[in-house]
Amino acid sequence: MDFTPVYIASFPLDSFVDFDLFIKQELNRFVLYRSKELPFTFEARERLLYNKIDCLYIQNSDKRKYQHFVETNLTSIIADPNIASPKKANILYQASASMMEELLEKPELGNIERSASVAKGTVEYLLQGRQSFFNLLTFSMHDYYTYSHSVHVCTYAVALAQTLGITESRMLNELATGALLHDIGKSHVPQEIIQKKGPLTGEEMEEMKKHPDYGLHIAETTDIISPLAKFPIIQHQEKIDGTGYPNGLAGDEIHIYGRITAIADVFDAMTTNRSYQKAQNFYDTLKFLVNQRSSHLDMKLLMEFVKLLGDR
Ligand SMILES: [Fe+2]
Numbered sequence: 001m002d003f004t005p006v007y008i009a010s011f012p013l014d015s016f017v018d019f020d021l022f023i024k025q026e027l028n029r030f031v032l033y034r035s036k037e038l039p040f041t042f043e044a045r046e047r048l049l050y051n052k053i054d055c056l057y058i059q060n061s062d063k064r065k066y067q068h069f070v071e072t073n074l075t076s077i078i079a080d081p082n083i084a085s086p087k088k089a090n091i092l093y094q095a096s097a098s099m100m101e102e103l104l105e106k107p108e109l110g111n112i113e114r115s116a117s118v119a120k121g122t123v124e125y126l127l128q129g130r131q132s133f134f135n136l137l138t139f140s141m142h143d144y145y146t147y148s149h150s151v152h153v154c155t156y157a158v159a160l161a162q163t164l165g166i167t168e169s170r171m172l173n174e175l176a177t178g179a180l181l182h183d184i185g186k187s188h189v190p191q192e193i194i195q196k197k198g199p200l201t202g203e204e205m206e207e208m209k210k211h212p213d214y215g216l217h218i219a220e221t222t223d224i225i226s227p228l229a230k231f232p233i234i235q236h237q238e239k240i241d242g243t244g245y246p247n248g249l250a251g252d253e254i255h256i257y258g259r260i261t262a263i264a265d266v267f268d269a270m271t272t273n274r275s276y277q278k279a280q281n282f283y284d285t286l287k288f289l290v291n292q293r294s295s296h297l298d299m300k301l302l303m304e305f306v307k308l309l310g311d312r
């Protein structure tokens with residue numbers, strides 16, 4: 001059996017979990033600590049922390065069950081003053097990435113609802129201060145996968161919106177949900193195109209370019225996705241000079257949520273490892289975008305993004 005560590009902090013007190021928890025002993029032996037029908041009590045947590053144990057283990061086969069559990073408790077985990085902020089970032093990042101992975105596999109109603117609640121959790125965490133943003137960045141994966149990319153784009157987009165003075169939760173939640181879902185349409189693009197290592201043929205490119213429309217179509221299957229949250233999905237490939245797709249919109253015709261998401265999108269794509277290109281560092285990427293992509297991106301927003309990352 002293989003095991004995965006989980007933070008004790010991710011279990012709200014007296015919560016019931018539907019998976020067994022194990023403790024690691026010497027020589028990598030895993031012993032059952034708490035079977036699934038027992039609640040996680042205050043005393044149990046104190047006893048573990050007293051013994052300087054802040055991690056328990058779950059069987060790998062229970063990973064998704066665990067992530068679902070974390071997801072439903074995200075708000076209380078993020079609000080808990082007893083959990084250190086970097087730990088919250090780690091728990092939130094794992095939960096978001098795992099949810100997105102499932103959603104891209106199955107872009108159906110229940111999973112789309114989950115994305116809105118994970119987006120809300122991300123906003124709640126990012127509203128706790130600038131350091132939250134940097135904490136989330138430290139857990140970001142270095143290789144490019146559509147699911148982790150989606151989580152990163154959401155983080156960058158919300159942080160950029162905050163620097164622009166957008167601080168109302170409702171506004172940020174809508175942006176976060178849209179940014180998280182910006183590439184959801186890729187779930188309708190054939191896998192051999194998504195995973196192709198070399199450059200795409202003209203025909204494959206045409207299919208790939210349909211992903212904003214596919215995404216909008218998915219978003220429109222539910223009324224959970226508000227009109228504002230649709231802008232990141234349908235407009236993140238539009239360019240300021242009107243050369244983008246799918247609608248060739250220019251300048252202010254692109255909603256600010258579309259322009260924010262476009263910056264977050266290209267920045268993350270360049271700073272993670274792709275099959276055909278190694279990740280660039282933050283500094284070189286920002287320099288490239290300012291010098292070479294000024295006709296594609298909203299320069300005013302891009303300069304705010306430079307300042308945001310410069311604070312690091
Ligand atoms: Fe995209």
Ligand SMILES: [Fe+2]
Nearest residue numbers: 149182183265
């Ligand atoms: Fe993207």
